[in-house]
Amino acid sequence: MLECRGLSKVYCRGFEQGRRYAFVDILRPGRRSIDRLRREEFLAVDRFSVTVRKGENVLVLGLPGAGKTTIAKLLTGMLLADAGDVQFRGRLGLVSGGKLGMVPFLTVWEFIQLATGIHGAEPTVHDACCERALELTGLSDRRDLKIVDLDKGDTRYLSIASALVVPHDVRIFDGVPRSGSDRVSRQVAALATEHLERGSNLILASSTANLPTRIAHAAILHEGETLFEGGLESVVPVFDHFVYRMQRIEQLVREAAETGQDVDSSRMLSPPEIIARARRSLERSRIGPVVEERIAEAWRSTRPIVVGPYLSDVGFELLYWRPFVAWMSQRFGKRTAPVIAVSRGRVGDWYAGIATHYVDVCDLVDFDSFLTRNRQRVRATGSWKQKVVADFDRELLELVSARFDGAESEVLHPSLIFRVCNRIWNATMPHGWLEEHGAYERFEPAPPPEGAGLPEGPYIAASFWFSSCFGDTRPHRHLINLALSELSQRLPVVVVDTGGFPGVPESLEATGNIRVLPGPEQSEAQLGLHSRVIARARAYVGTFGNISQLAPFYRVPSLLLFDEDGGLTAHHRRTSQSIAEVMDDSAIDVVPAPELNPARLSAWIDQALS
């Protein structure tokens, strides 16, 4: 068991002053005190206490500079505490990113011997630890090479691997090793995960990514002070909210400095105030477990499940709703009773494989009624997004039920995910919830679009519109024209008009190489048609959002443009990034509009078409 009580550490802000104090303190003990801070001194760690029991993980979250590394150094005796005490029996290890002053003239074997020695490898297991570290870093066959003769990339994980292979009773992780794209980083991260899952660790982290599943206790540290502690389920959302707010305050201060204006003091909350607000908000909303319980309950029943009706924006359906429905079927498995997906626009292709039946809204009501009633729904609920079950939804659900012989069914309405997202966008729930509750997988191949009058050979799909993240400005219009011009020089272009396409310039129209498909309000099957057009394209270029989110699910290389990262774009971009990471074979490039020039566009097209 590792236990520390009231651990404090005094630091000095100025380097020169710090050296002067160090010199005096070395020669005259007793000068340094947490109660009598000298000029430029501050408490880097203020009365920190923690207990790590055998088999338990304890998590301390904090922004960079919160005091995490100092705590790690105090616990391992690398620094001397100015107050408090540490009690530990056994072997205590430190896993951090430090390179341990790698000497280039040592051979790989010598360095690993030294590094494992510093990390406390006992003589009886020392050589075995070194062999394991070599194996982990893939350097077994190069053990006699000098460090100076190795590629820099090969030496990157030597130190951390050396820390991980040494047996310890309790480990302190100063940061959690993340898995990269290369084999060595994956192996190192896997070993770290193995230790983390086994327990007996103190994890000091600045993000909530890659955390182990079992954490007995968690705390938030800021400027050396413990602001909040509790269970993982409460600390993580509070921390995510805290990070978001702190970044926002930083942004406000930066903007104020640039514009020379005063910062609105009402928005400059202190860290404890932010934590207090996040806690209140968290207590109000325990939406995540409620949603999960609702789904589990529906899945347990023997009645049909209706997922929908989905009537809202396409981008949201693709990024959140459809992956959420896919996650449900993955998480809870196949059922004997049917799962009926209800949506609009004849997009049954999207639900193939995750729902046993697809019912289109226009099978239930005619297209014009759908458009009218949906607008009424938006007016009545005050939002385009389906945050509540509206009257129109209820009517549609009754009609679905009637189609299935009036059988009573379990309904999983899109408001489930909209309510969760609302919390996430307000930063009172971690964004990671969406990644944990979304199955990002490739869609089943779509049949060819019929009646679209498409070119016979390969083509490029495009879709441009103006939005809050891609405003109607002269440079953006110029960019659209440039993109259409570049694309049409390579292959025929099919523009999918989602309702805001500014039109093909006359100069390009004359080439006859660009065809525009009208918007989804033209006919009940238009959205499905758009979907199939994109699914069969060689490449896709368009504004970020809406139907543009579709291309990666069909493995169509896509270039998505945005400008302003305001509103919800940052959240959507993060989800988009997660999709790119999870779906190895998808190629999504989300590019800020000002960064796209003809050369870059041309290079992207070359790569996409190759």
Next chain:
Amino acid sequence: MLLCLRDFRYRYRQAFLKYVWAFARPLLAVAPLILVGNAFGLGGDMSAAEYALFALSGFLMWQMFWDAVISPQWIARRLRRTCVDGPLRPEAMVAAGAGLVVFNAFFYGALFVIAYALTTSWPPVTLPLGLLALPVIVLGGLTVGAFFLPLTFVYLDFRFGLPLLSPLLLWTAPIIYTAPESGVLSVINRWNPLTYLINIPRGWLVVGAGPQDGWFLVCAGVFVVLAGLMLRYYRRAVPLAVQSLPQR
């Protein structure tokens, strides 16, 4: 041991002549001293060969003491990043310094044997006592070195200034000259602990027992106590010194 090896590789792998330097350095340092000492009669009544053995043995023992003072600094200087990055025990730096002294001691021993052969002298029966005294000399040097080590982390002045102490220590003890009967130097010699720490074991190695041998035990006792106190100071001072280093 590993730290010692690390320093070793670092130092000699960059040199063309490699380990030849370990042998050449003390030899090149002491040769002019012997020549000049003989010319100026620093050995008193001793013959040239006797003086050569006297000066060489004294210098090599003093060099062991000095190596013990300076080696931990060398090691520590190159371990600054390691101290910042990893859980390195402070005592390891002093232990590695002692390792370097032991390594050098093999070369000094070889030189000593060669000197015996060249001067056709036979070691006295007190030789084992002289050998047993060597660890005490090293302990004395390490005690002084451990005091300066944390300070060199904070200010390099101590590292730059420490070599200046070397000639002072060499010439204030009768190491390459016979102790004068009277005068200022005689008083300085008498009050300098190095006189007893080096001269008496040197006597055991070269000429045999002497009337002042008991002082060595007193000196050894003082250094053992000092070493204990220094260890307490050192364990407290090194983390403070590491804290003053740039942490990134």
